[in-house]
Amino acid sequence: MAHYSIKDLERISSTKAHTIRIWEQRYHLLQPERTDTNIRVYGDDELKKLLNICTLLDRGMKISRISKMSKAEISQEIDQIIAESFQADVHTMAIINRALIAISTYDSHLFDSLFSDAVKRLGLRKTYERIIYPLLVRTGLMWTKDDLLPSQEHFLSNLIRQKLFAAIDTLPLPAEADQTWVLFLNEQEDHEIGLLFANYLIRQYGKNVVYLGARVPYSDLSAVITKVKPTHLYSFFVSALENEQETLLTRLSSDFENICICVSGANQTSIEKTSLPNITYVKNIDQLTDILNDSYAE
Numbered sequence: 442m443a444h445y446s447i448k449d450l451e452r453i454s455s456t457k458a459h460t461i462r463i464w465e466q467r468y469h470l471l472q473p474e475r476t477d478t479n480i481r482v483y484g485d486d487e488l489k490k491l492l493n494i495c496t497l498l499d500r501g502m503k504i505s506r507i508s509k510m511s512k513a514e515i516s517q518e519i520d521q522i523i524a525e526s527f528q529a530d531v532h533t534m535a536i537i538n539r540a541l542i543a544i545s546t547y548d549s550h551l552f553d554s555l556f557s558d559a560v561k562r563l564g565l566r567k568t569y570e571r572i573i574y575p576l577l578v579r580t581g582l583m584w585t586k587d588d589l590l591p592s593q594e595h596f597l598s599n600l601i602r603q604k605l606f607a608a609i610d611t612l613p614l615p616a617e618a619d620q621t622w623v624l625f626l627n628e629q630e631d632h633e634i635g636l637l638f639a640n641y642l643i644r645q646y647g648k649n650v651v652y653l654g655a656r657v658p659y660s661d662l663s664a665v666i667t668k669v670k671p672t673h674l675y676s677f678f679v680s681a682l683e684n685e686q687e688t689l690l691t692r693l694s695s696d697f698e699n700i701c702i703c704v705s706g707a708n709q710t711s712i713e714k715t716s717l718p719n720i721t722y723v724k725n726i727d728q729l730t731d732i733l734n735d736s737y738a739e
Contacts, residue, residue, distance in 0.1 A: 445483045447473075453541065454491050461491070468508035470494065485546045492538040493519055499534055523555075533571045540576050544597045552600050565608055569638050570726060573601060577634065598634065605637040609644060618649040620733070621671040625653040625662055627689055632679040635706060639675055639729065646733040659692070666697060673732070675723075677706040694719055703732065 451458040464470045471490060473481040483491075493515050497507050500522055507515070522535040536555055543552035559568040580597055622643050624636050633655050640652050651669050653662065666674070674693065678686050686704075693702050694717040705723045723729050 445488055447481050447483070450483055450488065450491055453488065453545075454495050456491065456495060464494075464504065464508075468504065470504075470508055488545055489542045490515075492542055496522060496535045496538045523558075533575070536572055537576050537579065540572070541579070544580065544593050547593070547596055549600065552597075556600075556604055560608075565641065566726065573634075573638075577601075601634050602637060605634070605641055609637070609641050612641070612644045615644075615647045615649055618647060619735075620673060621649040621651070621669060622673045622675055623651045623653065623662070623665060623669060623671045624675050625657040626655040626676060627678075628656050628658055629680055629685065630677065631655050632677065632706075635677045635679075636675070639705075642726065642729060643675075643733060646730070648733060659689075663696065666700070671700060673701045673703060675703040675705075678704065679706050690717060690720055701732070703729075 445453070447458045447461060450456070450461055461471065465473070471483065471487045473483045473487060476482055490512075494504075494507055496519055497515070498504065502518075510518070519535060519539065523539065536559065540552060540555055542548070543555065555572075556568070559572055563571065576597075580594060620643075624640055624643075626633065626636060636652075636654070640650055643650050651665060651671065653665065674697065690702070690704065698719055700719065701721060702717075702719055703721050703723045721732070723732070
């Protein structure tokens with residue numbers, strides 16, 4: 442079982458440590474253990490309860506009312522909020538908080554249930570936009586602050602990768618396509634989920650995709666481009682430093698001047714600063730679909 446300090450709970454739930462202490466003292470909502478030096482230590486159950494409390498508070502419920510609810514009543518209320526979130530196609534924080542619980546406790550069944558229900562009701566694109574992407578942002582911030590264990594971050598990444606690979610496998614290969622895309626990450630990049638979703642979306646639009654994945658050496662990429670002769674390249678920058686991004690993009694633009702080179706995840710200002718004519722910064726899914734529809738100027 443994982444152990445969390447009150448500062449961990451503060452960062453994961455976005456609730457001030459002072460507020461958490463007040464809830465403990467006044468309403469006995471959480472029951473932390475104490476170390477030999479009298480420091481609060483929280484387990485998975487306390488984290489789950491806190492995230493559920495935050496969901497109910499976000500819903501407009503008073504803390505005094507929440508404090509009188511049983512565990513079963515809280516769970517029932519959360520389920521109702523999630524159902525209404527799907528029905529209204531709006532508020533998704535309850536789903537994201539439940540997903541955080543699944544990640545923190547390595548609960549594959551809970552995550553699978555949330556993901557499957559979201560895709561069934563919203564479709565994969567809206568699930569990615571409104572749940573998966575915000576969840577990745579949230580956990581990414583938590584990861585950089587050591588709020589998630591490396592194993593928890595890997596657990597989430599692999600769950601989402603599995604779902605995206607499965608979705609991609611359901612799409613037919615195009616007999617003929619007016620665009621051919623080569624999707625890759627450079628030699629320093631491991632964060633593949635954005636690229637995988639792009640793979641799904643591009644395939645859904647009936648375009649041909651050559652998916653190379655993470656950590657592709659430049660010489661290998663160059664050989665593939667020479668062989669495949671794509672109309673578009675697409676890559677994500679997450680880990681690379683700004684000067685590394687500019688160096689790679691300058692090289693790509695020079696070596697493959699007749700190809701539309703699309704980039705996401707990087708700093709838009711740094712991309713625009715390069716002023717390379719065949720580099721397009723793709724800032725959102727709508728812009729990508731414009732390119733796929735040929736309505737975005739290449």
